[in-house]
Amino acid sequence: MSWFMGVDIGSAHSKGVITRDSELVASHIIISGANYRTSAETIRTELVKKVNVTQNDIANTVATGSGADNVCFAGQKASDIVCTARGINKVFPQARTVIDVASQSTRVIRLSEKGIVTNFTVSEKCAAGSGRFIEVIANVLRISLSDFSQLAARSKSPITFSTGCAVFGESEAITRISEGIPKEDIAAGVTKALASTISSLVKKLKLEEPCAICGGGALNVALVKTIETELDTDVLVPPQPQLIAALGAAIIAATPATSQPSKET
Amino acid sequence: MYFAGVDIGSTMTKVLLTDKSGNLLSTIKGPTGPEHRQLANEVMRQALQEASLQIDDISYIVATGYGRLNVPFADRQITELSCHARGVSSLFPNARTAIDIGGQDAKCMKIDKGRLTSFVMNDKCAAGTGRFLEVTATALGIKLADMGEISLKATKKIQISNLCTIFAQQEVVALLSRGEDLENIVAGLHDALASRIAALARRLGIEPDLVLTGGVAKNTGMVKAMKESLGCEILVPEEPLITGALGAAILAKEIYMKAAAAGEALPTRPRRLEKATFFSEEHQ
Numbered sequence: 001m002s003w004f005m006g007v008d009i010g011s012a013h014s015k016g017v018i019t020r021d022s023e024l025v026a027s028h029i030i031i032s033g034a035n036y037r038t039s040a041e042t043i044r045t046e047l048v049k050k051v052n053v054t055q056n057d058i059a060n061t062v063a064t065g066s067g068a069d070n071v072c073f074a075g076q077k078a079s080d081i082v083c084t085a086r087g088i089n090k091v092f093p094q095a096r097t098v099i100d101v102a103s104q105s106t107r108v109i110r111l112s113e114k115g116i117v118t119n120f121t122v123s124e125k126c127a128a129g130s131g132r133f134i135e136v137i138a139n140v141l142r143i144s145l146s147d148f149s150q151l152a153a154r155s156k157s158p159i160t161f162s163t164g165c166a167v168f169g170e171s172e173a174i175t176r177i178s179e180g181i182p183k184e185d186i187a188a189g190v191t192k193a194l195a196s197t198i199s200s201l202v203k204k205l206k207l208e209e210p211c212a213i214c215g216g217g218a219l220n221v222a223l224v225k226t227i228e229t230e231l232d233t234d235v236l237v238p239p240q241p242q243l244i245a246a247l248g249a250a251i252i253a254a255t256p257a258t259s260q261p262s263k264e265t
Numbered sequence: 266m267y268f269a270g271v272d273i274g275s276t277m278t279k280v281l282l283t284d285k286s287g288n289l290l291s292t293i294k295g296p297t298g299p300e301h302r303q304l305a306n307e308v309m310r311q312a313l314q315e316a317s318l319q320i321d322d323i324s325y326i327v328a329t330g331y332g333r334l335n336v337p338f339a340d341r342q343i344t345e346l347s348c349h350a351r352g353v354s355s356l357f358p359n360a361r362t363a364i365d366i367g368g369q370d371a372k373c374m375k376i377d378k379g380r381l382t383s384f385v386m387n388d389k390c391a392a393g394t395g396r397f398l399e400v401t402a403t404a405l406g407i408k409l410a411d412m413g414e415i416s417l418k419a420t421k422k423i424q425i426s427n428l429c430t431i432f433a434q435q436e437v438v439a440l441l442s443r444g445e446d447l448e449n450i451v452a453g454l455h456d457a458l459a460s461r462i463a464a465l466a467r468r469l470g471i472e473p474d475l476v477l478t479g480g481v482a483k484n485t486g487m488v489k490a491m492k493e494s495l496g497c498e499i500l501v502p503e504e505p506l507i508t509g510a511l512g513a514a515i516l517a518k519e520i521y522m523k524a525a526a527a528g529e530a531l532p533t534r535p536r537r538l539e540k541a542t543f544f545s546e547e548h549q
Contacts, residue, residue: 034442127431167391167430
């Protein structure tokens with residue numbers, strides 16, 4: 001039985017997984033940094049170390065993400081839309097809509113019953129429509145991303161951002177702090193702003209239930225809850241949501257070329 | 266008889282004093298900055314000092330700009346669009362189009378006989394405002410004021426692929442570390458902003474003479490890039506920051522004179538140099 005690898009080089013983080021028998025056996029996440037090629041190498045080295053095999057034991061590697069071209073050892077490339085769809089289909093075969101909240105953009109994908117991509121939409125490359133909006137405001141509030149969600153959840157009256165731009169939002173947050181507005185209300189405000197941008201993207205594509213969410217943004221519980229409220233549906237969250245595209249890539253790596261779904265992007 | 270125009274922008278606060286013939290007595294600019302609450306009165310105090318006047322000497326005060334609502338000593342608030350149109354036409358009587366690029370928005374105005382006839386503006390996205398240059402200058406470790414000079418040395422323009430300011434910030438740093446020349450990157454940034462503003466202006470229709478104002482007009486590289494993007498000549502006032510305050514002072518005089526001619530008493534606010542408070546009227 002062979003080992004397969006999926007590597008997802010994103011703009012913020014690089015993710016890699018090794019699968020065996022279509023099951024995830026190891027994963028590794030690092031900050032992408034300035035050199036994607038080195039990041040890809042690091043991922044591979046760490047992954048094979050974790051499962052105690054050599055690079056030659058990996059039967060096939062598929063690369064995805066905006067930096068996929070830098071994964072020199074990959075046997076093939078696949079689009080992040082297809083990889084995310086395959087990854088979600090593995091974890092939640094019932095999912096018909098997937099929201100992928102990444103650092104630079106948000107993607108919404110519709111899946112058929114067989115898990116094949118039927119339609120998708122990608123947000124503009126605008127920080128206010130991606131996880132970056134929260135990163136920017138977290139930085140202003142001087143709190144870590146991991147504490148952000150809990151802080152936002154404590155708010156009773158989230159502020160309304162008057163702007164749809166992360167740069168202007170940053171200034172607005174600074175003004176609000178100087179006015180003495182509690183941090184949690186600002187945190188909840190940006191969560192609400194992003195959730196509503198994401199929800200309108202989902203509505204544009206028409207929501208089909210069940211809906212799943214992945215990408216780094218899915219780690220933010222407050223964001224997921226707010227999206228659930230906005231969409232009026234329960235949203236499925238995988239255990240390690242940021243690994244979904246890498247998992248999908250590994251599954252594609254293990255799929256013989258002839259039996260892969262034809263609908264690619 | 267003296268008049269004052271106070272323009273509180275997102276980046277700079279400008280105060281301009283004139284006498285009854287419209288002669289400029291003083292213009293003072295100060296950064297709006299994080300201490301903007303205190304700046305309107307501080308800048309006014311300096312302007313009065315320069316003109317050797319007391320606040321009680323000022324017959325009428327018009328405030329404009331994004332912070333206009335809460336200047337405590339202003340008698341009237343007028344939108345920056347009307348003030349800019351007025352200020353620009355007083356400097357360039359043949360001006361038909363004015364583009365003002367500030368730190369928080371960009372406005373394109375059509376002017377006829379000194380009056381604003383139509384406008385389009387962008388205050389939604391930082392990438393179409395001076396803020397785009399501010400943020401990327403910081404990322405590149407250069408001064409905003411030096412950007413123009415730097416860009417004029419460029420041998421080519423590097424295309425900036427990210428529209429969003431936040432992502433462009435990362436992109437320029439990556440370009441630098443990849444060994445691209447700073448001047449070429451800066452020229453690329455100017456080009457990116459100029460093409461977005463030109464697209465905005467085209468929605469309105471461009472008629473000569475075209476005047477460029479606002480802090481961004483002080484950037485020679487940006488003026489050059491705007492000329493290329495718009496494909497027409499551009500007039501820039503000697504002091505491009507003060508057209509809003511100038512328009513406000515001119516309108517202050519007009520309002521006052523009109524009321525005086527009609528024998529009406531104009532209500533004025535107490536002439537006290539108090540701290541301005543922001544947002545309170547607008548948001549409560």
